[in-house]
Amino acid sequence: MYLATTGRRDAPPAPTPGARRRVSATVLALGSVSLVTDISSEMVTAVLPLYLMFGLGLTPLQFGFLDGLFNGATALVRLLGGHLADRAGRHKAVAGLGYALSACSRLGLLLAGVGGAGAGGSGAASGLVATALAADRLGKGIRTAPRDALITLDSPPDGLGRAFGVHRAMDTTGALLGPLAAFALLWATADAYDAVFVVSFACGLLGVLLLVVLVPGGRRAPAPRHRPGTSRRAPLRPWAPLRIPALRRVALGAAVLGAATVGDAFLYLLLQRRTGLDATWFPLLPLGAAAGYLLLAMPAGRLADRIGPRRPFLYGHGAQLAALVLLLAPPVPGPVLLVAVPALLGVFYATTDGVLMALAGPLLPPGGRAAGLAVVQTAQALAKVAAAAGFGAAWTLWGPEPALLVALAGLAVALCCAPRLLPADPAPVPEPAPAPVSVSVSVSVSVSESESAPDPGKEPS
Template sequence: MVTAIMPLYLVTGLGLSPLGFGFLDGIYNGASALVRLLGGRLGDQGGNRHKTVAAAGYGLSALCKPLLLLVHTGPLIGAVLAVDRTGKGLRTAPRDAMISLATEPAQRGRAFGAHRAMDTTGALLGPLVAFALLYLTVDGYDAVFAVSGCIAALGVLILLLFVPGHRGTVPGAARPSGQERGWRAALGLLRLRGLRRLTGCAALLGLTTVSDSFLYLLIQRQLGLPGHLLPLLPLGTAAAFLVLAVPLGAAADRIGRRRLFLMGHLLLLVGYGLLLVPLSAGWTGVLPVLVLHGAFYAATDGVLAAAAADILPPAQRGTGLALVGTGQALARFTGSLVFGALWSAWGTGIALATATGALAVCTAAAMVVLRLSGSRVTTESAS
């Protein structure tokens, strides 16, 4: 709900420039990277920590929703968004570790696809509720923030009461010795060749990925859609993501997870290409872009976590997943700042053309690095 209206609220409601919006959007997408490693490490420290840390992260984000009712300036909103994304950083790696540890290796792509499909169901319903509230209420933004906070609190309660946590130590996992613990041990996971390559490619591609908020603003301005229809644009992305997440996750189990990850970026590249040409008036022009955007997420989001889990030892699963996510999040934070600066300096056309060209080059480079020229990529052992 909040993600759907935030671009309109900041740019139209508060009058932020594209560069200012890019900075806040970068905070929204990149601040979680600062604490993602902490969440992964805390979750790996035995017992029921994965669930505990995940619940703490979701709870922190839930508390931030009503705080948006009280702040109305860019710096304060940025601070609230940073705290909200801190919660996301804490919860993401422990949550994904719970999924990977509860799933057979051959089924991980499907399992992450199922999680992302359910997560996207909320992303699909959220813009609908936000649109209805903006339409029905006079002070619509405050209503969205209030209702969102209530729903987030309910989600935390469901996690605490109904989601089972792992009990005891991870089967077959060796607990790190005293000398191996700490941040040096976490960064030491990058000595695994497969993880190092995967993290580098995820960061490189994240650097050239236009953020969702910027993409929706581009579509809205190119088509001249009324501002109150902007919250509906994520529906196309969410619907495609929801439909394709499980099938593409299963496909990743069959053809190779890293291969599908790169294929997803090729789909995004086609979507950017469509935006570079004049779109047809109305929804017929925008739907193909949104469908490709959703297919990109279905082919990359959970698939990247499943690919990383193939390489990581069970005892450091959360920490390793956090490393991959941190690299990608920091790259997307930088990408948002660069794209916002290009938009402010030279306009949307040059900014999008630059991002499209960079994505094409980086996708080709990632294909070479991951050596996906022909054969199926299977689970890789550390080397």
């Protein structure tokens, strides 16, 4: 017996169950690159607040200005990197330039250690540290939008949350291992910062090598469906994506919430001050946030795919609001704070970082994806510059508790305004209905070769 079908023989096969739950090889390769690079970055970041404030003697105002500057100096570079990646169609090349610049910045930190060894060398060392940190932030600004654009171009619209969740989980594994490596090196070498910078430089170069070897060179054909009424061409100017009303609302909402957040470095300094934690253990404070982020990144991505990314993005900022409340609450014991505050920060990043990109990505045409994501990232980064400088100034003028109270009130107001600013989640794109197939059964003694095609009703293995 055989099944003879009437209808189209060239109809596409039914999708394999669970296929949409997988992420592409490109996403996994980019996650591997981010994992190794984040080990390099977080080794330095873990010891930086103590080095700048206690080693170089910066005031909270100076530290807040520098922290905001180095995190926000990437703004224009993000726009430029995203724009160039779209115009040239070379997302991998532009991202690789950013990764290489960040890796080479560790050499500046090494030179700063040598320059500060001699008499009168502290000023030169401070300048080299500032230059190295600026180079690292610029490298991150160049690579972020092209990398995230590669993820969106290689993932279906209803799988963006999962794709970013997997990538951010791998990225956060590096953030978890970086402080551990820094702590182990400082313990083994009697606080030799040069050893941290050497290992960080080697990890940065390994990340660049993995990008070259594992990530496909050409831009992949965009998997997301093109929205009617939007152009497939890259925008002529880096800020052109702001012409899309929904993207303007996303950028404005991200900026409002970013301007009301408190940077991690300040929160860790406040946590150490509140609990009396010995400075030796300070580099381990980010581990709690990294562990929470690692555990929750993929569940948060799946939640964003299921209910839309808008609500998880708001929930994440609510988690930081809860962290500020705990730091202000007098009765909370120190051990509880040491667990709860980093855990809430992990929730904050798991539900905001990749989820914001999943919210903005489907609003953009494939040819302008990197530039559009860069606009949203830039708006958020500039807002965080103002937030860091403002919090540092408030701490210097009024003290840590009043500054924290002002930040708490500002974040509460921002959370009340943001739901009106952010656009509603786009309706999911329905799957095309399968071609109608009529099946008839007949009896045959032999089957000719032309009729021996595989059963079209059977799912491909």
